[in-house]
Amino acid sequence: MEQVPSDSRASRSRRRRTRWGVRKRSTAAAVAVVAMALLVGGLVLLALLETTLTAATESAARQKTQDVIAQLAVDQDIEDAIEYVTSTGYAGQYVQLVDAAGTVLAGSEPKAVDQPLSALRPAPGHTVIQDVSSLPNIGNDDDFHIVATGARVGSQEVVVVVASSVQVQADTVSTVAWLMLGATPPLLAVVAVSVWLLVGRSLRQVERIRGQVARINAQRLDGRVDVPPTRDELEALALTMNTMLDRLQASDREQRQFVSDASHELRSPLATLSAGVEIAASDPSGAMWLQLKDDLAGETVRMRYLVDDLLTLARTNDGGLAPEDADVDLDDVVDQEVRRLRAVSRHKVTANLTPVRIQGDARRLAQVLRNVLDNADRHAVSRIRISLHSDGDGAVVWVDNDGEPVAEADRQRIFERFVRLDESRSREGGGSGLGLAIAAGIMAAHHGSIRATESPTGECRFEILFPQADPSAPAPVTPGAVVRTRTQGSGRR
Numbered sequence: 001m002e003q004v005p006s007d008s009r010a011s012r013s014r015r016r017r018t019r020w021g022v023r024k025r026s027t028a029a030a031v032a033v034v035a036m037a038l039l040v041g042g043l044v045l046l047a048l049l050e051t052t053l054t055a056a057t058e059s060a061a062r063q064k065t066q067d068v069i070a071q072l073a074v075d076q077d078i079e080d081a082i083e084y085v086t087s088t089g090y091a092g093q094y095v096q097l098v099d100a101a102g103t104v105l106a107g108s109e110p111k112a113v114d115q116p117l118s119a120l121r122p123a124p125g126h127t128v129i130q131d132v133s134s135l136p137n138i139g140n141d142d143d144f145h146i147v148a149t150g151a152r153v154g155s156q157e158v159v160v161v162v163a164s165s166v167q168v169q170a171d172t173v174s175t176v177a178w179l180m181l182g183a184t185p186p187l188l189a190v191v192a193v194s195v196w197l198l199v200g201r202s203l204r205q206v207e208r209i210r211g212q213v214a215r216i217n218a219q220r221l222d223g224r225v226d227v228p229p230t231r232d233e234l235e236a237l238a239l240t241m242n243t244m245l246d247r248l249q250a251s252d253r254e255q256r257q258f259v260s261d262a263s264h265e266l267r268s269p270l271a272t273l274s275a276g277v278e279i280a281a282s283d284p285s286g287a288m289w290l291q292l293k294d295d296l297a298g299e300t301v302r303m304r305y306l307v308d309d310l311l312t313l314a315r316t317n318d319g320g321l322a323p324e325d326a327d328v329d330l331d332d333v334v335d336q337e338v339r340r341l342r343a344v345s346r347h348k349v350t351a352n353l354t355p356v357r358i359q360g361d362a363r364r365l366a367q368v369l370r371n372v373l374d375n376a377d378r379h380a381v382s383r384i385r386i387s388l389h390s391d392g393d394g395a396v397v398w399v400d401n402d403g404e405p406v407a408e409a410d411r412q413r414i415f416e417r418f419v420r421l422d423e424s425r426s427r428e429g430g431g432s433g434l435g436l437a438i439a440a441g442i443m444a445a446h447h448g449s450i451r452a453t454e455s456p457t458g459e460c461r462f463e464i465l466f467p468q469a470d471p472s473a474p475a476p477v478t479p480g481a482v483v484r485t486r487t488q489g490s491g492r493r
Contacts, residue, residue, distance in 0.1 A: 148160070205230070335351070368443060
């Protein structure tokens with residue numbers, strides 16, 4: 001036998017789910033729930049109704065036996081009790097007065113005089129209850145509820161028997177059941193139509209939102225959906241969709257700008273390399289290659305650094321940058337980068353470092369410090385000051401230079417990609433415009449922050465806030481020296 005492929009079964013299952021959309025499923029669920037509620041409620045109601053009617057019948061029968069016994073107690077005369085039983089009977093209830101031998105002394109109707117209605121003979125002061133399906137002694141096929149109570153009249157023991165028909169109660173329960181059964185289909189139909197209309201009205205809003213979103217494409221990312229003033233989930237859905245479209249548009253704009261800027265940055269070294277290779281290839285003597293090889297090598301290094309920066313920045317933006325979580329002596333990392341800066345800078349570099357230990361990736365943190373220090377070196381006039389200390393929020397590094405502070409309007413923009421505040425500065429001397437963006441991305445991955453601000457003396461300052469150090473790991477302190485201070489006044493070494 002040929003087996004049906006699993007993908008075919010899955011396809012048919014999807015088609016069945018598609019045919020049963022939200023509207024049909026909601027209507028079917030509502031009808032099923034209401035039908036179940038009606039069924040359970042109806043059964044409970046019928047049970048309560050039957051119990052109540054039966055209890056009322058039994059109570060009336062007990063009361064009748066007590067009335068007869070009370071009459072016997074007052075008169076102490078069987079004849080007066082017989083007259084009371086005969087005169088107080090009514091349709092649907094039969095009353096007998098029977099002695100201990102089973103002889104009927106009195107009956108409420110002539111048919112109830114010949115034979116006892118029941119074989120129950122309770123002792124005086126006791127009551128016994130019995131349900132029978134008919135009373136053949138009087139030729140009645142209805143269901144009866146019999147209450148028999150024993151009593152003593154002088155020295156004679158008698159039993160008062162009251163048989164009450166429960167057919168009326170059964171007919172009442174049956175009538176109510178049929179009425180409920182007949183009313184259920186129209187009620188379910190009303191529920192189905194109401195839910196169908198209400199769900200359809202709600203889905204029209206969803207369909208309108210879906211249609212508006214479907215018309216938005218890469219060329220029309222500025223489109224938005226209409227927000228219905230319903231103050232419910234549909235309004236929240238529309239607002240969420242518009243928020244998502246805002247993010248998509250901003251991401252698309254940022255990506256397009258990134259591609260444009262990256263292409264612009266790569267075009268210059270590529271053009272230099274292409275021209276250099278063509279010129280060198282056109283000289284059969286090889287002398288031109290010897291003249292151009294240093295320039296071409298420099299452009300190659302520049303392109304490699306630029307590509308590395310672009311990859312690092314891409315990883316920080318998409319969450320792909322996963323820094324290590326290890327103990328880092330931040331003062332050692334800062335000291336190493338300060339030493340590197342002193343070796344290449346023509347400015348006076350001073351450092352005031354306090355031993356601090358944090359959790360993070362030492363290599364990535366060194367990259368942050370290098371980018372910030374290189375930026376300070378490009379903008380400083382004559383000096384750069386680095387300070388590391390610890391406060392209640394974690395470790396703080398201040399990098400100050402005596403250049404002009406960053407304008408307040410540009411203090412956020414400076415951490416965007418390919419941003420150069422001095423557009424007249426050459427790319428060779430001013431960098432690619434990615435260093436601070438990379439630093440901000442790495443700090444965000446470390447749950448830290450970096451911002452441009454102004455020192456109390458009016459100089460340019462970059463403040464780097466590292467996450468709180470682990471209190472269980474005490475920072476190492478060099479014996480006899482808590483603060484390390486080094487000053488370099490000369491230029492290059």
